[in-house]
Every structure is written in C-alpha cells, then in structure tokens.
Amino acid sequence: MSEKLKQLKEILGEVSDLNHAGSVLSWDQQVNMPPGGGAARGQHLATLGRIAHEKSTSEEVGNLLEDLKQEFAGSDSDDAALVRVAARNFDKSTRVPAEFVAEQAVVTTASFEAWVEAKRKSDFSIFLPHLEKVMGLMRKYVSYFPPADHPYDILLDDYEPGMKTAEVKEIFDKVRPQQVKLIKAITSAKQVKADFLYKKYNEKKVWDFSEVIISKFGYDFSRGRQDKAAHPFETSFSVNDVRITNRFEPNNPLATLFSGMHESGHAMYEQGVNPEYERTPLANGVSSAVHESQSRMWENLVGRSLPFWEHFFPELKKLFPAQLEGVSAKAFYKAINKVEPSLIRVNADEATYNLHIMLRLELEIGMIEGNIAVKDLPEIWNTKMQDYVGITPPDDAHGVLQDIHWSAGLFGYFSTYALGNLVSAQLWEKINKDIRDLDEQIRKGKFDSLLGWLREKVHTHGHKYDPQDLIQKVTGSKIDSAAYVRYLTKKYSDIYSL
Amino acid sequence: MSEKLKQLKEILGEVSDLNHAGSVLSWDQQVNMPPGGGAARGQHLATLGRIAHEKSTSEEVGNLLEDLKQEFAGSDSDDAALVRVAARNFDKSTRVPAEFVAEQAVVTTASFEAWVEAKRKSDFSIFLPHLEKVMGLMRKYVSYFPPADHPYDILLDDYEPGMKTAEVKEIFDKVRPQQVKLIKAITSAKQVKADFLYKKYNEKKVWDFSEVIISKFGYDFSRGRQDKAAHPFETSFSVNDVRITNRFEPNNPLATLFSGMHESGHAMYEQGVNPEYERTPLANGVSSAVHESQSRMWENLVGRSLPFWEHFFPELKKLFPAQLEGVSAKAFYKAINKVEPSLIRVNADEATYNLHIMLRLELEIGMIEGNIAVKDLPEIWNTKMQDYVGITPPDDAHGVLQDIHWSAGLFGYFSTYALGNLVSAQLWEKINKDIRDLDEQIRKGKFDSLLGWLREKVHTHGHKYDPQDLIQKVTGSKIDSAAYVRYLTKKYSDIYSL
Numbered sequence: 001m002s003e004k005l006k007q008l009k010e011i012l013g014e015v016s017d018l019n020h021a022g023s024v025l026s027w028d029q030q031v032n033m034p035p036g037g038g039a040a041r042g043q044h045l046a047t048l049g050r051i052a053h054e055k056s057t058s059e060e061v062g063n064l065l066e067d068l069k070q071e072f073a074g075s076d077s078d079d080a081a082l083v084r085v086a087a088r089n090f091d092k093s094t095r096v097p098a099e100f101v102a103e104q105a106v107v108t109t110a111s112f113e114a115w116v117e118a119k120r121k122s123d124f125s126i127f128l129p130h131l132e133k134v135m136g137l138m139r140k141y142v143s144y145f146p147p148a149d150h151p152y153d154i155l156l157d158d159y160e161p162g163m164k165t166a167e168v169k170e171i172f173d174k175v176r177p178q179q180v181k182l183i184k185a186i187t188s189a190k191q192v193k194a195d196f197l198y199k200k201y202n203e204k205k206v207w208d209f210s211e212v213i214i215s216k217f218g219y220d221f222s223r224g225r226q227d228k229a230a231h232p233f234e235t236s237f238s239v240n241d242v243r244i245t246n247r248f249e250p251n252n253p254l255a256t257l258f259s260g261m262h263e264s265g266h267a268m269y270e271q272g273v274n275p276e277y278e279r280t281p282l283a284n285g286v287s288s289a290v291h292e293s294q295s296r297m298w299e300n301l302v303g304r305s306l307p308f309w310e311h312f313f314p315e316l317k318k319l320f321p322a323q324l325e326g327v328s329a330k331a332f333y334k335a336i337n338k339v340e341p342s343l344i345r346v347n348a349d350e351a352t353y354n355l356h357i358m359l360r361l362e363l364e365i366g367m368i369e370g371n372i373a374v375k376d377l378p379e380i381w382n383t384k385m386q387d388y389v390g391i392t393p394p395d396d397a398h399g400v401l402q403d404i405h406w407s408a409g410l411f412g413y414f415s416t417y418a419l420g421n422l423v424s425a426q427l428w429e430k431i432n433k434d435i436r437d438l439d440e441q442i443r444k445g446k447f448d449s450l451l452g453w454l455r456e457k458v459h460t461h462g463h464k465y466d467p468q469d470l471i472q473k474v475t476g477s478k479i480d481s482a483a484y485v486r487y488l489t490k491k492y493s494d495i496y497s498l
Numbered sequence: 499m500s501e502k503l504k505q506l507k508e509i510l511g512e513v514s515d516l517n518h519a520g521s522v523l524s525w526d527q528q529v530n531m532p533p534g535g536g537a538a539r540g541q542h543l544a545t546l547g548r549i550a551h552e553k554s555t556s557e558e559v560g561n562l563l564e565d566l567k568q569e570f571a572g573s574d575s576d577d578a579a580l581v582r583v584a585a586r587n588f589d590k591s592t593r594v595p596a597e598f599v600a601e602q603a604v605v606t607t608a609s610f611e612a613w614v615e616a617k618r619k620s621d622f623s624i625f626l627p628h629l630e631k632v633m634g635l636m637r638k639y640v641s642y643f644p645p646a647d648h649p650y651d652i653l654l655d656d657y658e659p660g661m662k663t664a665e666v667k668e669i670f671d672k673v674r675p676q677q678v679k680l681i682k683a684i685t686s687a688k689q690v691k692a693d694f695l696y697k698k699y700n701e702k703k704v705w706d707f708s709e710v711i712i713s714k715f716g717y718d719f720s721r722g723r724q725d726k727a728a729h730p731f732e733t734s735f736s737v738n739d740v741r742i743t744n745r746f747e748p749n750n751p752l753a754t755l756f757s758g759m760h761e762s763g764h765a766m767y768e769q770g771v772n773p774e775y776e777r778t779p780l781a782n783g784v785s786s787a788v789h790e791s792q793s794r795m796w797e798n799l800v801g802r803s804l805p806f807w808e809h810f811f812p813e814l815k816k817l818f819p820a821q822l823e824g825v826s827a828k829a830f831y832k833a834i835n836k837v838e839p840s841l842i843r844v845n846a847d848e849a850t851y852n853l854h855i856m857l858r859l860e861l862e863i864g865m866i867e868g869n870i871a872v873k874d875l876p877e878i879w880n881t882k883m884q885d886y887v888g889i890t891p892p893d894d895a896h897g898v899l900q901d902i903h904w905s906a907g908l909f910g911y912f913s914t915y916a917l918g919n920l921v922s923a924q925l926w927e928k929i930n931k932d933i934r935d936l937d938e939q940i941r942k943g944k945f946d947s948l949l950g951w952l953r954e955k956v957h958t959h960g961h962k963y964d965p966q967d968l969i970q971k972v973t974g975s976k977i978d979s980a981a982y983v984r985y986l987t988k989k990y991s992d993i994y995s996l
Contacts, residue, residue, distance in 0.1 A: 017545035020538070021519050024526055033739065036721030040518070040736030040776065047515035051549065223534030238538030241531065278538065 002071065005079060008064045011055060012086060013279035018052040020237045027235050027243060031227045046105075053101070057093045065090055078274075078282065081464040085281045088161070095144045100137075107133050108409045115407035122397035124378050131406055132374045135367055138411050142368070152368045155412030159288040160419065162466045165365065167479075168415050171422065172358050175481035180388070182488060183351055186339045187390075189496040194335035199323040201253035209319060210246065210260035213312065217298060218451040219244075219264040220271055232259040234266035234295075239278055242270040252347075254336070258299050265298035266291055268451060272459025287467035288413060289479070292420020293427060294454065300350055300421075301428050301487070302450070306333045307443040334495050341389045343398045350421070351488055355388040357418035360403070364411055425484035426475045427458070500569065503577060506562045509553060510584060511777035516550040518735045525733050525741060529725045544603075551599070555591045563588055576772075576780065579962040583779045586659070593642045598635075605631050606907045613905035620895035622876050629904055630872045633865055636909050640866070650866045653910030657786040658917065660964045663863065665977075666913050669920065670856050673979035678886070680986060681849055684837045685888075687994040692833035697821040699751035707817060708744065708758035711810065715796060716949040717742075717762040718769055730757040732764035732793075737776055740768040750845075752834070756797050763796035764789055766949065770957025785965035786911060787977070790918020791925060792952065798848055798919075799926050799985070800948070804831045805941040832993050839887045841896045848919070849986060853886040855916035858901070862909055923982035924973045925956070 001009075022045055029041050055061075065087045072080035111130035118127035142151045150165040157163065211226060229245035236242045244263035248256050269285045277283040285291040302308055306329070313329035324332070339349045345356040363380065366372030372380060381400040386392045393399030405413055432438055435449050442450075457474045468478045492498060499507075520543055527539050553559075563585045570578035609628035616625035640649045648663040655661065709724060727743035734740045742761035746754050767783045775781040783789040800806055804827070811827035822830070837847045843854040861878065864870030870878060879898040884890045891897030903911055930936055933947050940948075955972045966976045990996060 013541075014545050014549075017542045018549075021523060021542050021546055024523055024542075025519060028522055028526065032723065032725075034719065034721055034723055036718070037735060037739030040738060043511075043777070044515045044519050044522075044735070047512050048519055051512075051516075220534070221532065223532055225530065225532055227530075237535060237542075240538060241535030243532075279541070 001079075002068075004064050004067055004071070005083075008061065008068060008083070008086065009280065011058075011061055011064075012082075012281060015052050015056045016279040016281075016283070018048050018055070022048040022052070023235050024237055027237075027245075030229045030231075030233070031245060053093065053098065057090065061086075061090060062094070078276070078464060082277075082280050082282055085463055089281055092158075096141065097144075100140065100144070104137055104141075104409060107137055108407065111409075112404070112407045115401065115404065119397050119401045122395040122401065124396045124401060127401065127407070128375060131377075134406060134409050135374055137409065138368065150365075152365050152412065155364075155368070156415065157412075159413050159416050160467060161287060162468055163287075163289075163419075163479075168361065168419070169365075171479060171481055172354075172361065172415075172418070175354065175422070175485060176358055176388075178481075178485045179351065179354055179488070182485075182492060183339065183341070183355075183390075185498050186351060186492055186496050187341075189498060191340075192334040192338050192495065193331065194338045196323060196327055197254055197335055198252065200250075201320060201323060203248045203250075203253070205319050206248065206253055206256050207246070209316065210257045212315070213257065213303075214260050214264035216445055217261070217264055217268065217302075217447050219268055223271055224267055226260065226263075232263050234263045234270070236267075236270040236284065239271065239273050239275050239283060242267045258303060258336075261303040262295040262299040265295035268298070268454070269294040269459050272451075272455040273462040274460045277462045277464075282463040284463055286461070286463045286465065286470055288416035289419035289423055290458070290467050290470065292417055293423035294458070296420050297424040297428065297454075301424055302442065302447070304333075304336055304350070305439075305442065306330065307439045309333045309336075310443050311445040337491065337495055339492065339496070341391050343385070343389075343391060343393050344402055351492060352389055354418040354421060357414050359384045359388055360414040361418075364414065368411070419479055422479055422481050422484045423471055425487040426471065426477070426480060427454075428487065429483045430475045499577075500566075502562050502565055502569070503581075506559065506566060506581075506584065507778065509556075509559055509562075510580075510779060513550050513554045514777045514779075514781070516546050516553070520546045520550070521733050522735055525735075528727045528729075528731075529743060551591065551596065555588065559584075559588060560592070576774070576962060580775075580778050580780055583961055587779055590656075594639065595642075598638065598642070602635055602639075602907060605635055606905065609907075610902070610905045613899065613902065617895050617899045620893040620899065622894045622899060625899065625905070626873060629875075632904060632907050633872055635907065636866065648863075650863050650910065653862075653866070654913065655910075657911050657914050658965060659785055660966055661785075661787075661917075661977075666859065666917070667863075669977060669979055670852075670859065670913075670916070673852065673920070673983060674856055674886075676979075676983045677849065677852055677986070680983075680990060681837065681839065681853075681888075683996050684849060684990055684994050685839075687996060689838075690832040690836050690993065691829065692836045694821060694825055694830075695752055695833055696750065698748075699818060699821060701746045701748075701751070703817050704746065704751055704754050705744070707814065708755045710813075711755065711801075712758050712762035714943055715759070715762055715766065715800075715945050717766055721769055722765055724758065724761075730761050732761045732768070734765075734768040734782065737769065737771050737773050737781060740765045756801060756834075759801040760793045760797040763793035766796070766952070767792040767957050770949075770953040771960040772958045775960045775962075780961040782961055784959070784961045784963065784968060786914035787917035787921055788956070788965050788968065790915055791921035792956070794918050795922040795926065795952075799922055800940060800945070802831075802834055802848070803937075803940065804828065805937045807831045807834075808941050809943040835989065835993055837990065837994070839889050841883070841887075841889060841891050842900055849990060850887055852916040852919060855912050857882045857886055858912040859916075862912065866909070917977055920977055920979050920982045921969060923985040924969065924975070924978065925952075926985065927981045928973045 025041060025045055025048070029037070033041060065083065068083045069087055072083045107130070111127070111134050114130040115127050118124060138155065142154045145154045148154050152165040156165060156168070214226070215221060223240045224242045224244065226244050226246055228247060230247065232244070232246050234242065234244045244260070244267050246256055246259050246263065266285070269291060273283055273285070285294070309329045309332055313332050317324045317327070337349065339351040341352055342348055345353070348356050359381070362384070363372060363377065367374065378396050378400045382392050385399065405411075431450065431453055434453060435441070438450060441447070458470065461470060465473065472478050523539060523543055523546070527535075531539060563581065566581045567585055570581045605628070609625070609632050612628040613625050616622060636653065640652045643652045646652050650663040654663060654666070712724070713719060721738045722740045722742065724742050724744055726745060728745065730742070730744050732740065732742045742758070742765050744754055744757050744761065764783070767789060771781055771783075783792070807827045807830055811830050815822045815825070835847065837849040839850055840846055843851070846854050857879070860882070861870060861875065865872065876894050876898045880890050883897065929948065929951055932951060933939070936948060939945070956968065959968060963971065970976050
C-alpha cells in the first residue's frame with residue numbers, strides 16, 4: 001500500500017471511530033438515557049462531530065486525496081473506490097462552511113421543537129416561520145454547490161448519490177397512473193376482513209416472536225440486539241455491532257413484527273458489508289434507496305407473502321389462539337395486505353404508499369424551485385391527498401404536519417422510500433430467477449439462500465459502487481418501476497380477485 | 499473571565515466531552531454490547547483516548563496553565579482550584595511518554611487475559627511472567643516522576659492526591675492490632691445465625707426492592723439508571739447522567755441489595771457535584787478514599803444498621819414471607835453483620851475487610867521497593883492471611899489470584915478501600931452531632947437530612963479541595979482510624995454481646 005493511502009486510511013479510520021462513537025451516544029440517547037442526560041449529551045455529540053469534521057476536512061486530507069485520485073485513476077479496485085468516495089465526501093464537507101453547519105443545528109433544533117408542538121396542537125402556523133427558515137437554509141445549502149440540472153439534485157444526491165431529479169420524476173410519472181388504476185380496481189372489489197389484527201395481544205409474546213422471525217431471517221444477534229425505543233431504527237457501530245430498535249403500539253400490536261422485519265433488513269445489509277471495509281467510507285450501505293430496498297424486501301416481499309405465513313402462522317396462532325380463532329393463514333395474509341386509502345404515510349399499505357411519497361416529492365421540488373410558498377403547503381397538501389389517495393385530512397396533524405423530516409432539515413430523502421420499493425421488486429425478480437424454489441424455501445422457513453444471494457450481490461459491496469451502477473450490475477437495469485407494478489398487480493389480483 | 503481562562507476551559511471542556519463519550523462506550527460495552535462488537539469498540543476507545551490525550555497535553559494547554567497559575571496564585575476561588583487541578587493533571591500526563599501508555603495498554607491487555615486463565619486454573623505460574631512485566635512498568639512509571647519520600651507515593655497519588663505512603667502505614671499500623679483484637683473477641687463469642695440469607699430469593703423482587711431502597715436514599719433515577727452487568731460499578735457521563743450497575747448471585751441473593759446501596763453511594767456523590775463544575779476537572783469526586791467513604795457509608799453505616807432494617811425489614815418480609823419466616827428485624831440485622839474470617843476480600847465483613855487491604859498494601863509496597871519478588875507472592879500471601887485473618891487459602895484462586903487490580907496495572911488503589919471505611923466513620927460521627935435524631939429518621943425511612951448534609955459538606959465541592967483538606971475541613975481532623983474503631987467496637991459489642 002502506498003504511504004499516502006496508508007496515511008489517508010489512518011485519518012479516515014479515526015473519523016470513522018469518532019462517528020461510530022457518536023452513533024453509540026445517539027443510540028443510548030434514544031434507548032437508555034435518563035431525561036437529565038440530554039443537555040450534556042448534546043454537547044458530547046457536538047464535540048465529536050466538530051472534531052470529526054475538522055479531521056475529515058483538513059488540508060492534509062485534501063492534498064492526500066488530490067495525489068491519490070491521480071494514482072488510482074481508471075482503477076476499479078477497492079482502494080480506488082475508497083479514494084473516489086472519500087474525495088466526494090471531502091468535496092461536499094469542504095463546500096459547506098462550518099458556520100452554516102452550526103446555524104443549521106440551531107435552526108433545526110428550534111424547528112423540531114416547534115413541529116412537535118404544532119403537530120400536537122394541529123396548528124401549522126406554529127411551524128410555519130420555522131419551516132420558512134429551514135427552507136432558506138436548504139436554498140443556501142444548494143448555493144454552495146456548482147449549478148446542477150435542477151437545484152433539487154443537490155439535496156437528492158446526499159441520500160442517493162448520482163441520482164437526478166429528472167430521473168426520479170420520470171420514474172414516478174410512469175408508475176403513478178398504474179398505481180392509481182390498481183387502487184381504483186381494489187376499491188371497487190370486496191374488502192378483506194382484518195379486525196382480528198387489532199385485538200389485544202400480549203406485548204412480550206409479540207416481541208419475542210419478532211425476534212424468532214428475524215433470527216430465522218439471519219439477523220445475527222451475536223453482532224446486534226433489538227431494543228425498545230420511541231421510533232424503530234437501525235444503527236451501526238461496526239460491521240459486527242449493528243443494532244435495531246422497535247416499539248409496541250397497543251392499537252396496532254402486530255406492527256411490531258413488521259417493524260422488526262423492516263429494521264432487520266437494514267441491519268442484515270450492514271452486517272453483510274465486507275469486513276475489510278471497516279473504518280473506511282465504504283463500510284456502509286450505498287444509498288437510502290438501496291437500504292430501503294433491503295428493509296422493504298424483508299418486510300413486504302418476504303414478510304407479507306403467503307408462503308411466509310404458511311410457515312409462521314401456525315406458530316403465531318399457537319401463541320394467540322383466542323385472538324386468531326377461526327382465522328386461516330390465507331385470511332391472515334389477506335388481512336395484513338388490506339388496501340385502504342389512509343392519511344398517514346407510515347401506516348400506508350403497499351398499494352398506496354408510493355402515492356404518499358410522490359405528493360411529498362412534488363411539494364419539496366416546488367418549494368426549492370420557489371413555485372410553492374411554505375404558507376400554502378396545508379392547502380396544496382390536502383388537495384393532492386384528495387387527488388392521489390382519495391381522502392382529505394381532517395386537520396394538519398393528519399396532513400402536512402405528520403412527518404418529522406422537514407423539521408429536521410431532511411429534504412431530498414422522501415423519494416428514496418419509494419425508489420427502495422421499486423428496487424426491492426427488481427431484485428426480487430432476479431432472485432427468483434436465480435433461486436427457482438424460493439417460495440418453497442420460504443414456506444419451510446428457510447432464508448439462507450435468499451440472504452446468501454443478497455450478501456453476495458449487494459451487501460458485501462458496501463459503498464463500493466454507486467447505487468445505480470450496483471442496481472444495473474445486479475438486475476441488468478437501472479431503477480425502474482415495471483417489476484414493482486408487476487409485483488403489486490399480481491399480489492392484489494390474488495387478494496382482491498381482480 | 500480572562501481570555502486565557504476561557505481558552506483553557508474550552509479545551510478542557512472538549513477533553514471532558516471526549517472522556518465522557520468514552521465512558522458511555524465503556525458502559526455500553528459492559529451492559530449491552532453483543533460479543534461481536536468488542537474489536538471495533540477497543541478501537542473507538544483507543545481513538546477517543548488518544549485525541550483526549552493529545553488535546554490535554556498540548557503546548558497550548560501548557561502555556562495557558564503557566565500564565566494562569568501566576569494569575570490565580572494565592573486565590574481560593576473555584577477557578578483557582580480548576581487551574582491547580584488542571585496543572586497537576588497536565589504535569590502527570592506530560593511526564594509519561596505516549597509510548598509508555600501504548601506499551602502499558604498492550605501489556606495489561608495480555609496480563610488481564612493471563613490472569614483470567616490463571617484464576618480459572620488456579621495456577622499462579624500462568625500469571626507470573628505477566629505480573630513481572632506489569633511490575634516493571636510500574637517501576638518505569640515511577641521513574642518518570644521526581645523522587646518522592648517513597649516510590650509508592652507516586653502510585654498512591656493517582657488515586658489519593660497528596661496522600662503519602664508513610665501516612666497510610668501509620669494509620670494502618672494503629673488500626674491493625676485493634677481490629678485483630680476485636681476479631682479475636684468475636685471469634686470466642688456465640689456465632690449468629692444467617693442461613694436464611696442464602697435461601698432461594700426471586701431475582702426480580704430483589705432487584706426491584708434494591709431500587710426502592712436507593713430511591714428512598716435519594717439516588718435520582720431521572721438522572722441515572724441501574725442496569726445488570728457482570729460487576730457492579732458506577733459511571734458518570736455528566737452531573738445529570740450518573741449510572742450504576744448491579745448483579746444477582748443466586749448463591750448470595752441479597753448481596754444485590756448491598757451492592758445497590760454501595761454503588762448508589764458513589765452515584766449520589768457524583769449527582770451532587772456543583773453543576774457549575776460540569777466539563778471541568780472539578781466535576782468529579784475528589785479521590786478514591788472519599789468516594790469509597792460515600793459508598794461504604796450508605797452500604798454499611800446506613801444499610802447494615804439496625805434502625806435501617808427496623809424500617810425496611812417488614813417490607814422485605816412481605817416480599818419473602820417463606821424465606822424469612824420466624825426471623826425478626828434484629829435477627830436479620832445480626833445475620834447481615836455476621837463476622838467470619840474468610841478468604842475473599844469482596845465478601846469480607848466489616849470487621850475483617852481492612853485486614854485484607856493491609857495485606858495487599860504490604861505486598862505492593864514490598865514489590866515496588868524490590869523487597870518482595872513476584873514469584874514469592876503466593877507463599878507470602880498465604881502466610882500473611884494466616885497471620886491476619888487466621889485462615890490459609892486452599893489454592894491461589896482463593897488467594898493471591900482473587901483480585902483483578904494487578905493484572906490491569908492498578909497499583910496504589912487498594913489502600914483507598916480501607917481509608918474510605920475510616921473516613922465514612924469520621925463523617926458519621928460528625929453527622930450524628932449535626933443531626934441529633936438521625937437514627938430516628940432512618941428508622942422512619944427518611945434520608946433527606948443525611949443526603950442534604952453530604953451534599954453540602956462533601957458532594958458539591960467535587961474536586962475543589964484536596965482530599966485530606968476536605969476531610970479536615972468537614973470533620974476537624976485528617977484521615978484517622980479512631981472513629982472507625984469506635985464504630986466497629988460498639989456495633990459488634992451489641993451484636994456479639996462482647
């Protein structure tokens with residue numbers, strides 16, 4: 001290894017250690033921390049972040065990267081990928097002044113608090129001035145970068161490197177009418193029964209069963225753990241310590257099972273990254289969409305499939321005989337896939353989910369372009385909800401105020417949820433070609449071939465390839481909606497006898 | 499505030515943040531971490547430690563301290579104390595070369611592993627070469643400092659700032675014959691009954707009861723938590739996040755109660771430090787002995803007292819009616835104070851505990867002086883155990899190999915356990931003069947006056963005063979054994995009708 005590469009890796013290793021330490025602190029904050037600990041914890045995290053930023057944006061790193069880019073030009077080795085990704089990160093971090101980062105922290109802390117209050121009181125006017133400030137920051141952020149085809153490209157790139165707004169729009173424009181058509185057909189069909197999902201279920205039994213499922217998936221508890229938190233999330237401290245959180249909602253008790261599958265999908269991705277990438281910028285999933293393709297695959301394509309419940313339903317019924325009396329595996333399968341236009345994105349079924357995303361993307365693009373004023377958001381939101389999903393929110397808490405993202409300055413993120421759905425179906429078609437008896441394996445509760453395939457084709461590569469290149473390499477095409485529409489149509493034609 | 503003081507505080511604040519982040523990572527390592535996480539965690543901690551060391555030993559800090567020492571000469575303000583403590587820490591850290599610290603980390607990691615194996619196999623020869631290396635390092639460490647009255651002073655000073663070996667020896671020489679005499683008297687008296695302590699007790703009930711007790715003490719769960727770990731310990735991430743761990747041993751089920759009291763004593767000290775000291779070197783308990791005086795006070799002077807159990811025994815008996823059938827509060831009190839010469843320090847009763855410590859101190863001093871060869875330790879250990887406690891270990895696992903400290907390079911630490919006992923009794927006599935009805939309050943389960951007294955006289959000062967000065971200020975004398983001997987004699991005269 002060249003001396004310069006060694007030096008770079010040493011610095012990036014330190015930065016990775018600092019960031020991982022920060023992740024442990026954040027995890028603890030959400031899982032364990034007593035209320036008193038908050039103020040000091042904010043300070044600890046700020047210090048770790050500042051030192052990591054100083055180290056990763058130093059002139060020394062810049063000079064090393066300049067030389068190494070030349071040294072590795074044209075190579076497709078791991079080290080070349082490392083240099084490429086590190087150079088991109090360096091470019092982004094050095095364009096944005098430290099004062100901006102500090103200002104953003106202050107603004108989003110205040111806007112998050114305002115959003116919490118606004119949502120609680122269902123009063124958009126409380127959030128309005130803060131969101132206007134956040135939007136100002138987003139435009140300022142964009143201004144630090146060279147002009148792109150579309151200003152939104154710059155925001156999107158932070159979550160989906162290399163992806164363009166025009167590409168996302170084209171994909172969404174194609175899939176929207178197809179999903180709307182499908183939903184219309186379902187709405188005219190006979191509705192399925194799902195009341196038994198909302199009976200009283202014992203929390204501990206549900207929690208333990210979720211761990212039975214994800215253990216069988218292949219989530220490695222010797223290199224991870226599942227804890228209770230206000231929101232389900234996945235976080236990595238190293239390839240060998242990848243944790244997930246989950247929650248139990250008494251009104252929707254079995255949601256714990258699906259959240260567990262979802263987060264374990266993210267976690268198995270991180271647990272499967274080539275261990276040689278540890279302490280480098282290659283040691284994580286490559287993008288939000290590819291990450292979401294993993295979580296949605298385990299949650300939906302596996303966890304809401306009929307073969308899956310043909311295996312697991314008898315076990316579940318043994319745990320909850322009263323709640324599931326007279327319910328068959330097939331009826332359970334239909335119930336957990338019930339399509340119903342609804343107001344809240346995170347509770348949306350597979351058929352309507354993407355429409356929630358498209359609405360948000362259009363609003364974000366409009367705001368960045370300056371064509372939508374923040375003050376008009378509630379009205380536009382409600383109109384679009386009626387157009388796409390067919391219902392109008394009764395208040396802003398169930399409408400424009402439902403998501404945390406904007407309050408935290410997360411612009412450019414939403415579309416990756418829908419893109420992840422599309423990618424999950426593209427991968428699924430390819431997997432089913434490579435593993436012909438996959439359904440049969442799932443019906444036996446066997447997931448090792450599936451996980452092995454994902455490990456080899458996706459997980460091990462970490463951040464080595466750009467997401468579109470990885471998807472092309474694995475499936476033969478870039479992100480495309482056809483597979484997802486085929487998947488949805490087939491699934492719901494069966495469930496709703498379309 | 500002078501510009502230089504502001505600069506110093508900023509750097510020390512960063513160092514404090516890094517150290518606290520490290521503490522969170524260590525806590526997680528012992529409480530939550532899945533086995534796979536170990537290797538990366540070691541790296542994270544090493545990076546945090548290295549950066550904290552670099553920042554705290556920089557030339558900039560050295561220059562600031564030189565100027566500030568002059569500025570604050572003769573002042574007894576908080577800032578003057580901060581400069582004094584920071585300058586002492588700086589002096590220590592800069593005397594010891596970074597290579598030594600790295601070498602020590604390598605040697606003690608290996609010696610710890612060797613000790614685990616040696617203890618398991620009860621074979622001192624496995625540990626011998628490692629302990630010889632550790633001793634070599636200890637002598638090397640001492641050599642970095644200007645000659646002291648005794649080389650052991652330099653090791654002791656890291657745990658008990660300002661304390662001299664000669665002082666400790668003098669104190670111990672005085673107390674030893676008195677404790678030995680007391681034990682002899684007890685051994686000839688009628689033994690108390692304690693078999694009911696070792697029946698089967700439900701873990702969760704014991705654990706919850708330990709939290710009832712320490713909540714009543716005043717341990718603030720909104721600024722802390724108690725978790726399960728292999729060893730009980732206390733750790734602080736800030737004045738407002740001070741955590742403790744505990745364990746449950748089926749063979750000694752009620753030990754959980756006393757460990758909880760002990761660790762909560764440490765924790766209430768840290769929770770009581772003046773919040774204005776946050777992020778400075780003043781924001782912690784001042785020394786190991788003073789810390790131990792707090793933990794031992796809550797565990798022994800409060801938690802093994804008759805008034806305490808007159809209040810709590812009825813509650814305990816309600817939880818465990820079968821196990822405690824026919825047992826009175828007085829009988830329970832006697833049982834938990836049973837004196838019995840035993841081999842293992844951590845299980846020793848109050849009457850014999852200090853003798854275990856004295857033995858270790860003599861061996862440590864002998865080794866540092868070069869008068870005791872490491873290879874002769876087992877034999878000398880066994881002889882001294884017979885002399886002091888009256889029993890000879892059957893093997894080295896129950897003798898010289900029982901403690902972790904030497905394997906980890908912790909030399910100079912042991913005596914602070916015994917000193918802490920002495921200080922706890924000194925404080926206790928003073929407290930009982932200031933709060934005349936303390937026994938009566940304890941009998942009612944009221945601890946707020948006691949905690950308030952400790953907060954005001956000890957806790958709030960953090961590291962402001964040197965330990966001997968603090969003890970002098972509060973009790974009117976430096977560390978002295980008379981109060982402790984009075985306490986023991988009175989207590990055991992009652993229990994054993996001496």
